[in-house]
Amino acid sequence: MNDRDDELRKRVELQLSDTKNAEAAKNALALLFPSIERVLQTYVPSDRDVKFQKTNRRISQKDFSHAYFSLNPESATWGRTEFERLIEEGPEVAFAALEDRTSKSSASDQAKLRKLFLELLDAAFSTTVEFTQLWLDQIIAGSAKLLRQRDRSTESLFAFDNEDRLRWLITNALEKLPVERKVELLKNSIVAASDLTVLTDVIRGIVGDKNPDGVQDRSSRSSLGEEAEDVREKLLRKIKYLAGWGRFWRQARPGQLLWFWWGCDLKEEVQTFTTMSMKSRIGLLGLLEAPISVVTSTAGSFERVNRASWSKIVDIDALTERAKKLSESSASQRERELAVRFLNAVDRDQRR
Secondary structure, eight states: OOHHHHHHHHHHHHHHTTSSOHHHHHHHHHHHOGGGHHHHTOOOOOTTTOSSSOOOOOTTOHHHHGGGGOSSOOOOOOOHHHHHHHHHHOHHHHHHHHHHHHHTSOHHHHHHHHHHHHHHHHHHHHHTOOOOHHHHHHHHHHHHHHHHSOOOBOSSSSOBOHHHHHHHHHHHHHHTSOHHHHHHHHHHHHHHOSOOHHHHHHHHHHHOOSSTTSOOOOHHHHOOGGGHHHHHHHHHHHHHHHHHTTOGGGSSOHHHHHHHHHHTTOHHHHHHHHHHHTTSHHHHHHHHHTTEEEEEETTEEEEEEOHHHHTTTSOHHHHHHHHHHHHTSSSOHHHHHHHHHHHHHHHHHHTO
16 A cells, blocks of 8 residues: 555544444445545455355445445444454454454344354355365354354345355355365364254255255265265264254254254154154254244245145154144243244145
8 A cells, every 4th residue: 555545544534433333434435436445445245255145235236325325334344354354363263253243233233243244254265265174163163153043134035044154155165175175174073063053954965865855966066076975974973973862952953953864864763753852842842943934925924834844854743732732831931932833834834
């Protein structure tokens, strides 16, 4: 940066010092006047940076236009230099910063910060940042909390949440690596991970299902070569370990583990496990929650249980009977409300 640019940057920063969020104001100026982005050293992702989300924050995009006409621009953002510094300091520091920022923000700002954090991380791995074991392990370690905060994006009929963003992030980063390196990263993460939700999602998407009625092999996108079955079996053993030691239903989204298990062409094992799980409180609550999905339509969003699909995993009729009993019991309000949600979602499917 030459002396003239440095002087301009200082003058702009001085004028913005009284705003609510100077970093956000700098970003807004860079969006209005792209030619000064270099001078202000802000971070504005390009279309190429983020493949799956529209991140072109120009005034022509109505979703962001309100920020250009506010004296106090939106604070739920990450500055370019700030994010680059976090990346350089490593995964543990980056995720600690995310936790710190969200803990001090409103609920709506928390969702925006998490969403943008994952999108910018995806962009970083797509361009210059090396995807290492440390990064993968930290993403998996932080995934459980991100998954419980769904942060759904419903700008269109195609709604995305943090599970989608995490899957895209890891899958995109793995695609750039040699097969041997991908296999090594995934196997090590299976051993280290306490929550397997995202790994089951990613690995199932890559290797497909052995069950002929399941997901087809997507090796053309990100092959694991001759090691695909070894990776599948390693993850399956970990899932069965969790099931045997009562930790299965403490996963962020245990339904994903059930589908991976089923996809290994072990339908009878899965149904035996879910039938037994119904008899325990934690298993019943997990089975009531897992099948409920949100459907977005022009008439509004609603919850539904896809009976045709989930009948492959669990006896829906038996689960419905247990839900009715739970809804009329002296259980906690939260548990009774979950039972009612499930019953309404099943009823919604039957009326379609």
